[in-house]
Amino acid sequence: MTLPRDDILLQFEQVAFRYADGNTGLDGCSLDILRGSRNALLGANGSGKTTLFQHANGLLRPTSGTVRYAGQPVDYGRNGLRELRSRVGMLFQNPDRQLFSASVAEDVSFGPLNLGLDDDTVRRRVAAALAAVGLAEIGERPVHQLSFGQKKRVCIAGVLAMHPELLVLDEPKAGLDPAMQADLLAILDDLHEQGMSILLSTHDVDFAYRWADHIHIMAAGRCVASFPAGELPQRTAELAAAGLPLPSVIPLHARLAAQGLVPAEPRPRSTDALLAMLPGALQPEEKPCTIA
Ligand SMILES: Nc1ncnc2c1ncn2[C@@H]1O[C@H](COP(=O)(O)OP(=O)(O)OP(=O)(O)O)[C@@H](O)[C@H]1O
């Protein structure tokens, strides 16, 4: 008998899910999310990422197999789901599925109010969450008047205001402008430093390689590979089989290393890290134009 591991926060064991129309959403998917880790879920369109996420907070219930949270099978009763959803914050792929209140502040307050927090705490959390996504000024705006990117930010604020243990984000970068993508990553880094576990889906393999501790690859409703992100250069066949490209830094580094211009090890996980390996590269403290 294998002992339960207390470092696993969320566990999928042979989870299958069939939609009402007979479509297969998940087909025997097994996957572990470790406490305190940053996880990127990669996979082609239709591979099952969104379906998997909707199982993470009990929105969908497996047709067969088990989802465990903190070692316990998910309790699909009213109280069990309420507890699970207070611990697992979920950002939907489409913000219009998530927003339903009249104003921005009302929407962001909904989750914390549902947790039974007092008005003062809710107000503080809402203000902090809106400030974190750069929307402090538009709390009173009607949600339906916002742009796609603004709506997405409101959704992110709504999740942040819940102070979840596990943050599940379905393609959080999609539809955000570069500045907001950078802000979002800074927020995620901050939350991770505070001990939050993060699971996100993305089609951006460069970002996944640079950011994640663990990478999980979905194909046809299954998790076909899970590994520490640093192992990605050895998992190229699995990436290709799932229809995913290599992060651009991998072939670039291989070419420069083959010409003896940079060492073969350590393997850089971003173009910035690769540039820093070039002879004569400026060290961070030597970079010009640094604003103190
Ligand atoms: N509401 C639904 N009813 C029926 N089938 C569905 C439904 N939602 C998804 N599916 C099917 O389940 C499978 C997995 O879809 P899912 O949305 O989980 O994929 P995904 O990896 O999130 O894709 P994308 O990258 O396009 O967001 C697909 O075959 C899809 O057609």
Ligand SMILES: [Mg+2]
């Ligand atoms: Mg999806």
